[in-house]
Amino acid sequence: MRVSATERTLNYAILIGFSLIVLTPVLSILAAAFGPANASAAREGAFHPGNFATAWVEGRFGQYMGTSVLVAVIVVSLSVLLSILSGYAFGTMRFRGEQSLFYLFLLGIMVPSEAIIVPLFFDLRTFGLTDTVWAVALPQVAQSVAFGTYWMRAYFKSVNPSIMDAARVDGASKGRILFSILVPMGRPAITTMVVLMFMWTWNEFLIPLVMSPSGEFRTAPLGLAFFQGQYTQGTALLAAAAVMVALPVVVLYFLMQRHFIKGMLEGAVKE
């Protein structure tokens, strides 16, 4: 297609203009994070990487990041394993109640945390389970497993059945076919799922807010929310903290942006 010079200029103007709209908040928070924290710091210069260390210590982000990593490891590893198992059954086996069971899982993709958080809190409190890492992690496993089952079922359905038949003829069991052949083959689909589940878990706010009322299992986004409550004046430390909270997912995004975008396009029905 031929495009006139004016149209081309206009196109680049739109590309750049739109990129600027996206980048302005990102750059402004980065600038604030490296800016002076107070008037006396301002006299010492314009560039203050020390804000990160101060925010890390004063906002107790070491502890919150640790909790976030713990929760993410539990949620992602458990969800991935369980989703592979259930997706395998839905994708490769015939059984009674298959359809209704699958729709039951699908329902979970649409149910918002807002609907389940109220009974979850009061019921788990009765059992004394609030303020444990499980109260924060397991509801998120349930959500991720709903998506993961749907996602892995699609992958297993796409596998050529002759591969499984050949393995079966060689005497491989169902479990061996899954872990020796299908899982290694399905690395792209599994990677996308891992990346998405990690992002959702790291960024989740409502569940950790409610399920750990004492703040003992406060994740990084919550740490930031409470830090905001304390530091209404100093924007530099707050901005530095915000950058630290966003960083793990943003770094992962730039490393794996193909997987991220593909995953969001094909299966991001959860959020």
Place this chain on the structure above:
Amino acid sequence: MRALPRASSGHGAPGRHTARQGRAITPYLFIAPAFIIYAAFMLYPLARAVHLSLYDWDGLSLATFVGTGNYTDILSDTRLRAAFGHAGAFIFFYAVLPCGIGLVLAAVLTRAKARGLALFRTLVFLPQVIAMVVVSVAFKQIYAPDGLLNSVLRSIGLDSLTRAWLGDYVFSLPAVGLIGSWVSTGLVTVLLLAGMARIPTELFEAARLDGAGAVREFLYIIVPSVRAELTVALTLTIVASLKTFDLIYMTTSGGPGSSTTVPSYEVYRRAFETGQVGSAAAIGVTLTIIIFLVTLAVNRISERGA
């Protein structure tokens, strides 16, 4: 967790170990671990939410049965009515506006086949991966009385427009809504770009030969071709708009007054701050039903149109 041993014992019932039946239970064994956690932490609480929503309960003392009272409150309680009204406004900011912008933007870029499109795609998608809490902190600084937005307005001589955007009864709702637009537009654009990339070039060439202009090309070729992507985009963004919680919690806490409160924030406030647990559950259930109906409606409409 407590449901674990109880729920799984059903599968291993004694006396069912002949080879054929052993094979028949295999699929259930693969599904069981996922299903047990899913049932305990999703299905059961959902059923409990419906149950709780029929009671008046402060979370501590005895609950009283009120039937559908909590649901009729949604229509009569002005604060709740406002919350659901704001959810409607958020659909505009999160879904309708980004889809409009995304359609035009993606169409222009597809026509142009501009260089740097891949980089652009990576960049505009970035807001989707940044935690909403972080996005909120960034925009709070921009909207602050001495923030970037007011500085820009002052520098171009529009001092009269400056204000504390998030503290304003009229402007706080659109100010918060536009944060949602900022987050959604990239997702919608990337989705639509993917759809438009599949349109065969010959289709445009044929239309050009017939003398179609850019506008007719847009309406008769581009929009119908990306109907599926538009459906997904609308579903995702509408659902996101109805669930918006962290944004409100971080920026306005529903204020000033109740001018930016939304259903999800009311769930939190009522259940954990004002001791109206039954009402909170009813709002959560209503929200789920609305999300369900909207998803169904968007998909029906797009199927019928095809």
